[in-house]
Structures are given as C-alpha cells and as structure tokens.
Amino acid sequence: xxxxxxxxxxxxxLFIPAxxxxxxxxxxxxxxxxxxxxxxxxxxxxxxxSWELGYRFATIGGDQDLYRSDVNYGDGIxxxxxxxxxxxxxxxxxxLDSLSLTTQGLGGDPYQSVNLRAEKNGLYxxxxxxxxxxYFNPGLAIAGGQHLMNTNYKWQDHDLTLLPQNxxxxxxxYSRVAQDGPALSTQQVFGSQGPVFPLFSNIxxxxxxxxxxxxxxxxxxxxxxxxxxxxxxxxxxxxxSGPVPGLLNPSPSAATLTSYQQxxxxxxxxxxxxxxxxxxxxxxxxxxRFNYAGGRGSFLQNEVAMGLDRFGAAQNQQIAxxxxxDRPITSGDLNITLFPASRFNLLTEMSVSxxxxxxxxxxxxxxxxxxxxxxxxFQFLGIRLLTGSATAHYRFSKKLNxxxxxxxxxxxxxxxxxxxxxxxxxxxxxxxxxxLLRAGTxxxxxxxxxxxxxxxxxxxxxxxxxxxxxxxxxxxGIRANVRYRLKSLSxxxxxxxxxxxxxxxxxxxxxxxxxxSANATWSPTSRVSVDASYSKLHLDTIGGISFxxxxxxxxxxxxxxxxxxISNIHAANLDVRFAATKRLDLFAGYNITRDAGDGRSAxxxxxxxxxxxxxxxxxxxxxxxxxxxxxxxxLQENLRFNVGYQYYGYGEDFGLPxxxxxxxxxxGYTSLLWSF
Amino acid sequence: MATGYAAPANTxxxxxxxxxxxxxxxxxxxxxNAHFKxxxxxxxxxxxxxxxxxxxxxxxxxxxxxxxxxxxxxSQLTPAETTAVCLECHAKDLPRANIYASEHTQAxxxxxSCHSIHHSSGPRFLLAKQQAELCYQCHEGVRSQFAMPAxxxxxxxxxxxxxxxxPHGSFAATWGMGTNQTMQQAAFDVEQPCLRCHTDKRGxxxxxHASVRVEGCTACHFxxxxxxxxxxxxxxxxxxxxxxxxxxxxxxxxxxxxxxxPFSHNxxxxxxxxxxxxxxxxxxxxxxxxxxR
Numbered sequence: 011x012x013x014x015x016x017x018x019x020x021x022x023x024l025f026i027p028a029x030x031x032x033x034x035x036x037x038x039x040x041x042x043x044x045x046x047x048x049x050x051x052x053x054x055x056x057x058x059x060s061w062e063l064g065y066r067f068a069t070i071g072g073d074q075d076l077y078r079s080d081v082n083y084g085d086g087i088x089x090x091x092x093x094x095x096x097x098x099x100x101x102x103x104x105x106l107d108s109l110s111l112t113t114q115g116l117g118g119d120p121y122q123s124v125n126l127r128a129e130k131n132g133l134y135x136x137x138x139x140x141x142x143x144x145y146f147n148p149g150l151a152i153a154g155g156q157h158l159m160n161t162n163y164k165w166q167d168h169d170l171t172l173l174p175q176n177x178x179x180x181x182x183x184y185s186r187v188a189q190d191g192p193a194l195s196t197q198q199v200f201g202s203q204g205p206v207f208p209l210f211s212n213i214x215x216x217x218x219x220x221x222x223x224x225x226x227x228x229x230x231x232x233x234x235x236x237x238x239x240x241x242x243x244x245x246x247x248x249x250x251s252g253p254v255p256g257l258l259n260p261s262p263s264a265a266t267l268t269s270y271q272q273x274x275x276x277x278x279x280x281x282x283x284x285x286x287x288x289x290x291x292x293x294x295x296x297x298x299r300f301n302y303a304g305g306r307g308s309f310l311q312n313e314v315a316m317g318l319d320r321f322g323a324a325q326n327q328q329i330a331x332x333x334x335x336d337r338p339i340t341s342g343d344l345n346i347t348l349f350p351a352s353r354f355n356l357l358t359e360m361s362v363s364x365x366x367x368x369x370x371x372x373x374x375x376x377x378x379x380x381x382x383x384x385x386x387x388f389q390f391l392g393i394r395l396l397t398g399s400a401t402a403h404y405r406f407s408k409k410l411n412x413x414x415x416x417x418x419x420x421x422x423x424x425x426x427x428x429x430x431x432x433x434x435x436x437x438x439x440x441x442x443x444x445x446l447l448r449a450g451t452x453x454x455x456x457x458x459x460x461x462x463x464x465x466x467x468x469x470x471x472x473x474x475x476x477x478x479x480x481x482x483x484x485x486x487g488i489r490a491n492v493r494y495r496l497k498s499l500s501x502x503x504x505x506x507x508x509x510x511x512x513x514x515x516x517x518x519x520x521x522x523x524x525x526x527s528a529n530a531t532w533s534p535t536s537r538v539s540v541d542a543s544y545s546k547l548h549l550d551t552i553g554g555i556s557f558x559x560x561x562x563x564x565x566x567x568x569x570x571x572x573x574x575x576i577s578n579i580h581a582a583n584l585d586v587r588f589a590a591t592k593r594l595d596l597f598a599g600y601n602i603t604r605d606a607g608d609g610r611s612a613x614x615x616x617x618x619x620x621x622x623x624x625x626x627x628x629x630x631x632x633x634x635x636x637x638x639x640x641x642x643x644x645l646q647e648n649l650r651f652n653v654g655y656q657y658y659g660y661g662e663d664f665g666l667p668x669x670x671x672x673x674x675x676x677x678g679y680t681s682l683l684w685s686f
Numbered sequence: 687m688a689t690g691y692a693a694p695a696n697t698x699x700x701x702x703x704x705x706x707x708x709x710x711x712x713x714x715x716x717x718x719n720a721h722f723k724x725x726x727x728x729x730x731x732x733x734x735x736x737x738x739x740x741x742x743x744x745x746x747x748x749x750x751x752x753x754x755x756x757x758x759x760x761s762q763l764t765p766a767e768t769t770a771v772c773l774e775c776h777a778k779d780l781p782r783a784n785i786y787a788s789e790h791t792q793a794x795x796x797x798x799s800c801h802s803i804h805h806s807s808g809p810r811f812l813l814a815k816q817q818a819e820l821c822y823q824c825h826e827g828v829r830s831q832f833a834m835p836a837x838x839x840x841x842x843x844x845x846x847x848x849x850x851x852x853p854h855g856s857f858a859a860t861w862g863m864g865t866n867q868t869m870q871q872a873a874f875d876v877e878q879p880c881l882r883c884h885t886d887k888r889g890x891x892x893x894x895h896a897s898v899r900v901e902g903c904t905a906c907h908f909x910x911x912x913x914x915x916x917x918x919x920x921x922x923x924x925x926x927x928x929x930x931x932x933x934x935x936x937x938x939x940x941x942x943x944x945x946x947x948p949f950s951h952n953x954x955x956x957x958x959x960x961x962x963x964x965x966x967x968x969x970x971x972x973x974x975x976x977x978x979r
C-alpha cells in the first residue's frame with residue numbers, strides 16, 4: 011500500500027507541472043522536474059533546487075519599435091529561471107527553517123525578477139521581491155510617435171515580521187520603485203497656439219517607502235498600527251540643442267527652436283498612518299480601519315527657450331514655476347458581518363474618505379522680448395465619498411444559496427480655481443457637485459449536480475449626477491458562470507454583460523460590453539494534458555462629441571456629432587503537453603487575438619473630411635497571434651535539455667490616420683535545466 | 687453560508703505521528719509545508735496542530751483503520767464549511783468580515799478552490815497552480831485580455847494578479863464611486879492600485895486632471911490589456927478626449943462645464959488630433975492647468 015502511494019505521489023508531482031506549462035514558451039521552464047523528487051538532505055536540512063541556463067534569440071521583421079513595445083525579448087545568454095528551497099526537517103533550524111529563492115530572466119531579459127522568502131519558526135519571516143522591467147513605448151496613437159520611452163522600471167519590496175506566531179508582532183518594510191532612461195517628448199513653446207518641438211528627455215524618478223508597525227492580539231481583538239514614510243523625487247529634464255523645426259506647425263510655419271533647456275525637480279513626501287482593529291466572535295466579525303496619508307509635494311520648474319516663433323520673430327523666453335501641493339487623504343472603514351443563524355449571515359460595509367488637493371502655486375512666464383509676465387495660481391479639488399452596503403446570504407440547502415444586497419454612494423466634489431494677472435486679486439471660481447449612486451445586486455450559487463456548480467448574479471444601478479459623460483449613470487450588469495470539475499477534466503463557461511447609458515442635456519453616451527468565454531482542461535493521464543479556451547469580447551460605445559474643424563478657409567463648429575467605437579475581439583488559446591517517453595516532453599500551443607472590428611474590410615471614402623475622420627477611427631481591426639512549441643528532453647535524472655520556439659505576428663487590417671503597423675518575430679531559446 | 691462546521695462526533699486527538707503510518711506520502715514532505723510550523727512550534731492545542739488541525743480528531747479514523755466518514759475530508763465539505771474550517775486559524779490575519787464580503791465567497795470560491803495544501807505548485811502560499819493560471823481558470827476573459835498586444839506583463843511573470851487585487855476581499859475604494867471595484871487592493875492602503883508602480887502619477891499635483899483623481903485611471907485605460915497602445919480605451923487619443931471634452935459637462939470653471947476644445951483646435955489638422963502632443967502632462971501638472979508642461 012505504501013509503495014503504491016509513493017508511486018502515486020511521484021505521478022502527482024510529475025503531473026502538476028503540466029498545469030504550469032500553460033504559459034508562454036519564452037518564459038522559464040524551471041517547473042519541469044529535475045533531480046530527486048524528495049530533494050537532498052544536508053545535515054538537518056532538505057534542499058530542492060533547479061537552475062535553467064540558456065540562450066535566447068530573436069529575429070524581427072517589420073515594425074521593430076512595436077515589437078519592442080509588445081514583446082521585447084532579445085538575444086543573449088540568460089539564467090532563464092531558478093528555484094531553490096531549503097527546509098529544516100524538524101522545524102528547528104538554527105538560523106532558518108525555510109528558505110525559498112526563485113529567479114526569472116536574469117542576465118538581460120526584459121522581465122527579470124527575484125523572490126526570496128526566509129523564515130525561522132517563531133522568530134522571523136522575511137519576504138523580498140525584486141523586479142526589473144525594460145519598458146519601451148513608441149507612443150504612436152497618442153502623439154504620432156513623438157513620445158517615445160525606453161526606460162527601465164525597477165521595483166523592490168522587503169517585509170520583515172518579527173515573532174510571527176506570537177500574540178505581539180513587529181512589522182518592518184521597505185519598498186522602492188525607480189524609473190530611468192531616455193525618452194522623447196514634445197513641448198509647445200512661444201505662445202498658447204505656438205509651435206510644438208521635439209525634445210530629448212532624460213527620465214529619472216524614485217519612490218522610497220519605509221514601514222514600521224506592529225499588531226497585538228488578545229481576547230478576540232487584534233489591533234494593528236503601521237506608519238509609513240514615503241518619499242518621491244523626480245529629476246527628469248528635457249533639452250534640445252541646435253536648431254530644430256517645429257512639428258505639424260500652424261501656418262505660417264517659420265518656427266525654429268535654437269536652444270531649449272528644462273529642468274523640473276520635484277520632491278514629494280507622504281507620511282501615513284494605518285490602524286486596523288479586528289474583533290472575532292462566533293456570531294460576529296468586525297473589521298475597522300483608519301488611514302491618513304498627508305501627501306505633500308514641492309516643485310521647481312525652470313525652462314529657457316530661444317528661437318523663432320511661427321511668424322519668424324525672435325523669441326527668448328523663460329518660465330519659472332515654484333510651489334507646493336498638499337493632498338491629505340483620510341479614510342475610515344467599518345465592516346461588520348453577523349452570523350445570527352447557521353443558514354443566514356448579514357454583511358454590512360461602511361466607508362468614508364476625504365481627499366483634499368490644495369496648493370500654493372505661482373506660475374510666471376517671463377518674455378524677455380516684451381518683458382511681459384503672466385501669472386496663474388492656486389487650485390483646490392476636494393472629494394468626499396461615503397459608501398455603504400448591506401448584503402444578506404441565505405443557504406436553502408447544501409446545494410443552493412442566494413444573496414441580495416443594496417449599496418449606495420454619496421460623493422461630493424468641490425473645486426476652486428482661477429487665472430489672474432500680476433496685481434489682480436485671485437477671485438476663485440467655485441464649483442460643487444453632489445453625486446448619488448444607488449445599486450442593487452442579487453445572485454445565487456447552485457450545485458446543480460455533483461461537480462457542477464452554477465453561479466449567477468445581476469446588478470442594477472442609478473447615478474443621478476455622474477462626473478463625466480462616460481461615467482456610469484443608468485447601468486446594469488449580468489454575470490453567470492458554470493463550472494464542471496472532475497479530477498481529469500475541467501469545463502467552465504462564463505457570460506458577462508455590462509450596459510451603461512449616460513444621457514445628459516447636450517450629448518448621450520452609451521456603452522454595451524459583452525464577454526463570452528469557455529475553457530476546457532483535460533488530463534486523461536499523467537502524460538497528456540490539453541488546455542483550450544475561447545473568449546469573445548464585444549464592445550459597442552457611442553458618445554456625443556462636438557468640435558471645431560476647418561474645411562478650406564472656414565472654421566465651423568460641429569455640434570451633436572457621434573464618436574462610435576466597435577470592438578469585436580475573438581481570443582483563443584490551445585496548449586497541449588505530451589510526455590512522448592519517460593525522457594521526452596513535448597509542449598505546443600497557439601494564442602490568437604483578433605479584433606474583427608465592425609465587419610468592414612477597409613476604410614471606405616466618405617462624403618466629407620469630417621465624416622471621413624470619424625469613420626476611420628470607429629474600429630481598429632487587427633490580428634495578434636503566437637504559435638509556440640517546446641521540447642524538453644531529460645538527459646539524466648538531474649539534467650534536462652530544452653529548446654523552444656515562438657512566433658509573434660502582429661498586423662493591422664487597415665490603418666488609422668497616418669500609420670499602419672505590423673511585425674513578424676521569430677524567437678526562441680535553448681537551455682539546460684539541472685540540479686546539483 | 688454557514689460559519690460553523692459540525693466535526694465528527696469523536697473528539698479524540700491522536701497526533702500527527704499516528705497519521706504517518708498510513709499516509710507516508712503526505713508526511714514525508716510535510717516539513718516543507720507552511721502548516722508544519724504548527725507541529726514544530728508545539729504551542730497550539732491539538733485542534734489546531736498538524737493533520738488534525740485541519741482534518742479534525744482522528745481517533746475514530748485510526749480505530750477503524752481508515753475511512754472517509756469518520757474524519758473531515760475536504761472534498762466532501764460544502765464551500766461554506768471549507769471556509770469555516772480554514773478560518774478557525776486564519777481569521778487572525780484574514781478577517782472573516784472581509785472574507786465573507788468578498789466576491790469570491792459570494793460565488794462559492796473558497797480557500798481550497800485556489801490553495802492546495804498537499805500538492806501546491808510552489809512553496810509560497812500553497813497555491814494549487816501558478817497564480818495567473820489559477821485565476822484564469824475562472825476568469826477566462828481576463829486571460830484573453832492579458833494576451834492582447836498592449837498589456838500588463840502577467841503572462842511573462844513580471845506581475846501577478848495579486849499586485850492589484852486582493853483575492854481575500856478588500857475595503858471600499860476611495861476613488862470612483864467606491865463600488866464595483868472587483869476586489870482591488872488599494873496601493874498604500876488607500877489609493878488606486880495603479881499608483882503602487884506608477885508613482886509618478888501619484889502627485890500630489892497642483893493641477894490634477896480631475897477625472898484621474900475622481901473617477902480613476904480606468905476612465906481612460908483598460909487595466910489588463912487592450913488592442914490599443916498604452917491600454918487606452920480608444921485606438922486614437924482624440925476620440926478618447928472628446929468624449930468628455932465636448933462641452934456637455936456640468937462641472938469646472940469654463941462656464942460651468944468640462945473644457946470643450948477651443949475654436950483654434952481644428953480637428954482636421956493632425957496636430958490637434960494628437961491631443962497629448964501639446965498636453966504632455968495629461969495625468970496632472972504642477973505648472974499648467976492645461977497640462978501643457
């Protein structure tokens with residue numbers, strides 16, 4: 011019996027990674043088992059480890075910038091992945107009882123990470139996450155490719171808990187987010203309707219957070235207090251030397267920038283307090299929370315520009331800005347759950363938050379030619395939000411339970427803002443809006459048959475005064491899913507529909523989103539697994555817009571126009587894993603995302619330029635697909651050879667104004683995965 | 687949604703070593719399991735220690751040489767019973783008030799739907815699968831969003847779902863209307879989750895783009911993935927901006943309305959179709975209410 015169970019255990023462990031392989035092949039393969047399943051004993055510890063070292067390659071045709079934005083894998087030797095776990099066998103190690111280290115993509119991949127966890131029972135727990143992402147964006151749709159970023163994002167989080175199993179615990183932590191690297195940007199200078207110039211930008215941003223707190227448990231209560239010290243700094247700069255012409259200049263277009271330098275250091279700090287109180291009894295659970303974050307930022311901006319404006323007049327301009335901005339955020343929450351009977355429970359949630367944005371800001375633009383000044387100062391934005399909900403659950407039987415709830419939100423937004431010239435008082439134009447949302451939800455969970463679970467819910471909401479024309483106003487949603495699970499077969503299906511209609515005096519906006527999805531996972535034996543899914547995401551929106559446009563010499567106002575957008579996305583993936591022999595695993599898959607748009611095959615000619623422009627942006631059909639395959643060959647018990655290939659193909663069926671993109675990329679890797 | 691679970695009548699605890707005799711495949715690697723610390727520490731009572739901490743007293747089970755009717759078998763529990771058993775210990779860190787209010791619990795998605803105590807995929811959190819795969823098994827539509835050309839890098843392993851979501855339930859949001867927030871995990875306990883990484887958008891900025899602060903990032907961006915660059919809700923930027931800046935609002939200083947585009951902005955001029963060519967600080971600025979610098 012024992013040997014049969016051990017065999018079952020080995021099969022189970024071999025079987026588990028099949029699930030994990032349902033991912034992009036260019037990702038690491040360290041989940042493939044190498045080395046002894048039970049690990050190796052070293053003194054009082056047991057060690058399980060694997061390391062995957064390999065070489066990546068990528069050959070790209072077409073728009074390389076877009077490939078870098080979407081995928082970004084390149085060439086080179088990488089430690090594709092690694093995993094190390096060390097456990098004390100009796101739970102009484104001297105310095106640690108458990109250590110877990112995993113890495114991914116070290117050595118140059120665009121997505122690198124390291125996770126470390128170490129703990130000593132009863133003494134400490136330490137968690138660390140480090141991530142480095144190479145970020146590239148050509149910014150085509152937002153600024154015609156004039157905003158390009160080629161930066162690195164780096165994150166690290168450290169959390170240390172002392173006395174983790176005690177009634178009294180101490181928490182310490184440190185987090186850091188940094189972004190740096192080159193970018194291209196634009197700047198409008200020499201007047202509010204002046205020319206726009208391309209600029210080089212050097213991004214440098216850092217965020218640091220230190221945390222210290224503790225919690226105490228006694229008599230059903232748990233109290234947590236945490237203080238955060240947060241610091242943000244930005245030292246990005248923009249510059250351009252040598253004459254450059256303006257971009258898409260207004261007529262006349264003599265504009266030239268001969269010299270430009272801008273620096274805008276920013277320093278922000280947010281001291282924050284967090285308090286949390288739990289209370290647990292058999293018939294009631296209470297969770298109360300308080301937060302205060304007193305954000306404050308101080309900034310300078312110095313901009314010097316010289317050149318010719320669009321009329322050819324010499325310009326020598328300096329802009330100096332200095333000031334501070336404050337944003338205290340205060341919030342409180344109270345969740346109470348009552349369990350008055352074994353079949354019935356009642357949940358209530360109440361929250362209040364207050365965000366106040368205010369600052370003293372002096373904006374001074376000095377024109378050296380005319381010696382004129384313009385000043386703008388001060389803005390206030392305050393948001394107060396009250397929310398509450400109550401939900402009742404009732405269980406009719408082990409197979410059926412239902413729930414129904416009501417929620418409300420009451421939001422007040424206030425603003426004070428104005429522009430003024432030097433010597434004139436600041437008047438301040440105040441605005442206030444109150445916004446009330448009422449929504450009801452209801453749903454059920456039904457075990458229709460053994461292993462067959464059905465969930466359905468619906469929601470309807472009304473907002474009397476939404477903040478923007480695209481916000482929720484008259485909305486309803488339906489969600490339903492069906493799950494059928496056996497040990498070797500899993501079938502799921504889901505449907506979700508959200509509808510919003512926001513009709514206001516001048517315009518109307520409506521959005522209708524539907525998502526249909528289905529998934530099947532089948533593992534008939536430990537040697538074969540198949541995972542297939544399909545989703546259809548359908549979105550129709552229509553919004554009222556108005557704008558000015560000039561056809562010929564006449565500029566006309568176009569009210570009551572319609573912005574229509576139709577997205578009809580079909581997405582599918584298929585992953586198959588097959589253990590051909592005891593030593594050889596094959597894995598193949600295919601992912602495709604296709605937006606069929608509104609069904610048209612090309613942009614048809616419209617009767618006038620305005621109609622043509624709106625017609626051309628109503629839909630954006632494209633295809634993004636990625637077939638892949640991988641072979642993993644176990645050379646020895648502790649050594650595997652892997653080879654993988656993945657194709658990325660992207661193509662737009664027809665272009666939006668001014669550009670059309672596509673690329674074909676062949677990527678892959680070979681690697682050795684071993685444990686020693 | 688019952689909270690209690692009626693354990694088998696037998697209340698005799700026999701200790702984990704008794705389980706080892708018939709379940710060696712579980713016990714032999716149990717020292718790697720996070721629950722093993724309850725055995726090693728020897729501080730908890732028998733009802734909260736080792737095998738019997740979860741499976742209940744094993745006296746009758748041992749006496750009858752096994753069987754499924756005389757011990758707690760999780761595959762036979764209802765979702766509500768499973769939740770109740772796990773929270774007997776874990777409620778000290780995962781408060782029941784939030785767990786029961788979560789959309790997961792509402793949909794009968796309980797602890798064992800995601801966590802595999804004896805066959806976890808990795809040492810952290812005893813997840814049954816890699817986290818994204820785990821979430822995709824129910825959120826199939828989200829899987830397809832993360833396979834779109836513009837996306838957050840979840841499939842690549844650079845992010846996880848729990849960077850932005852709290853699967854165990856969270857408090858109401860402080861942005862938007864505070865509802866329909868799909869279990870988002872607030873950054874720094876109180877702000878939009880996006881700001882945890884995009885710290886440069888956090889401010890405070892003297893001139894906030896009010897829709898960003900009031901409605902949240904999702905007013906303009908999809909959170910998971912999009913066929914549009916920068917995860918925008920529209921393929922070109924002017925359609926996105928004009929849907930709000932159409933003069934139809936009822937808030938702000940411009941004659942009590944949202945800014946509409948001025949007379950000088952000829953929409954047929956490519957320069958004015960690319961709003962952020964000039965409005966470069968669109969998320970908020972310290973020096974310009976129009977976000978020009």
